[in-house]
Amino acid sequence: MFTPSRLIDQIDKHISLLPFDETPCGLYEPIRYVMRLGGKRIRPVLMLMAYNLYQDSVEEILDPAIGLEIYHNFTLLHDDLMDRADKRRGKDTVHRVWGENTAILSGDAMLILAYRYIAMAPAEHLKEMLDVFTRAALEVCEGQQYDLEFESRIQVSEEEYENMIRLKTAVLLAAGLYMGTLLGGGSRQDAGRMYDFGIYTGIAFQLKDDLLDVYGDPEVFGKNIGGDIVCNKKTYLLIKALEKADSFQRETLLYWMQKECDPKLKIEAVTQLYNELQVRKLCEERIDALYQEAISCLEKVAVASERKEELRRVVQQLMYREL
Numbered sequence: 001m002f003t004p005s006r007l008i009d010q011i012d013k014h015i016s017l018l019p020f021d022e023t024p025c026g027l028y029e030p031i032r033y034v035m036r037l038g039g040k041r042i043r044p045v046l047m048l049m050a051y052n053l054y055q056d057s058v059e060e061i062l063d064p065a066i067g068l069e070i071y072h073n074f075t076l077l078h079d080d081l082m083d084r085a086d087k088r089r090g091k092d093t094v095h096r097v098w099g100e101n102t103a104i105l106s107g108d109a110m111l112i113l114a115y116r117y118i119a120m121a122p123a124e125h126l127k128e129m130l131d132v133f134t135r136a137a138l139e140v141c142e143g144q145q146y147d148l149e150f151e152s153r154i155q156v157s158e159e160e161y162e163n164m165i166r167l168k169t170a171v172l173l174a175a176g177l178y179m180g181t182l183l184g185g186g187s188r189q190d191a192g193r194m195y196d197f198g199i200y201t202g203i204a205f206q207l208k209d210d211l212l213d214v215y216g217d218p219e220v221f222g223k224n225i226g227g228d229i230v231c232n233k234k235t236y237l238l239i240k241a242l243e244k245a246d247s248f249q250r251e252t253l254l255y256w257m258q259k260e261c262d263p264k265l266k267i268e269a270v271t272q273l274y275n276e277l278q279v280r281k282l283c284e285e286r287i288d289a290l291y292q293e294a295i296s297c298l299e300k301v302a303v304a305s306e307r308k309e310e311l312r313r314v315v316q317q318l319m320y321r322e323l
């Protein structure tokens, strides 16, 4: 079985050979920039790992796996614009370097390129691959829209939040796992179980991202800390904090959420309340529970248990990651 790091090497090599050096440079240079900044490559890695449950070489589906990564990177260009984020993978975001219009247009081109590479899937499964990908890609937009709408709402339930992150984050991991399983030769039933495994993993993955947005080390995390607090993002931490707060703490939280203020002071004050209310622990407990759910979906996949060991390991590493 391939380890994730072996797969990342293959993915990065493949990405370095992609023809992103066409003209006009103003369109393609930002694409090259973001695609070569690295990142965890978790979506193609999971897709290839699913395929590797059944097949010994992953070469045959490297192109569609890269398509998934291009799509993910496209969402980052637009997401950073929407979230007013300055840093990504330790570097300036595309809209900071080249401006907002470039982030929009290079992003658009990346969405189209993503389709080009997904469409390189083996002909036998092509239609289904396009269907699964299209559905997930649209769901990501739905999730991003909820994420945006929740910024200007005070009350968002835990259920609404989990549905939002299922859409914006989990479905893409899940779709990759589904695609990898079917392309590898797994049954449709197992592909469905792998999809569910991806949903639980993806929800936990986003909870961890929210947690790191407050408690991460900016050097390792590669994004500015506190961005979610500044934007009034309805994260698990904020939802739980509002739930647990006494009336004074609630007033304080609402005060910071409604006020145009110095971002540094706001991050400090809200983090202080999170600490008092110990919401970090609740978030970690939820991540653990989701991890268990994910593993139990994986156990049902009809493949020898030892072949699934790398997948178990990679999910555990994701839950306890620092970036």
Ligand code: IPE
Binding pocket: 038, 039, 040, 041, 042, 089, 168, 169, 205, 206, 209, 323
């Ligand atoms: C960032 O995705 C957006 C989220 C869904 C949290 P990743 O955390 O996978 O980012 P990279 O690709 O590793 O940089």
Ligand code: IPE
Binding pocket: 075, 076, 079, 080, 083, 085, 140, 144, 168, 169, 209, 213, 223
């Ligand atoms: C992003 O969620 C999800 C997508 C990009 C679709 P976040 O906004 O939390 O991701 P980061 O923290 O900017 O990477």
Ligand code: MG
Binding pocket: 079, 080, 083, 085
């Ligand atoms: Mg963001």
Ligand code: MG
Binding pocket: 079, 083, 147
């Ligand atoms: Mg966002």
Ligand code: MG
Binding pocket: 209, 210, 213
């Ligand atoms: Mg985030």
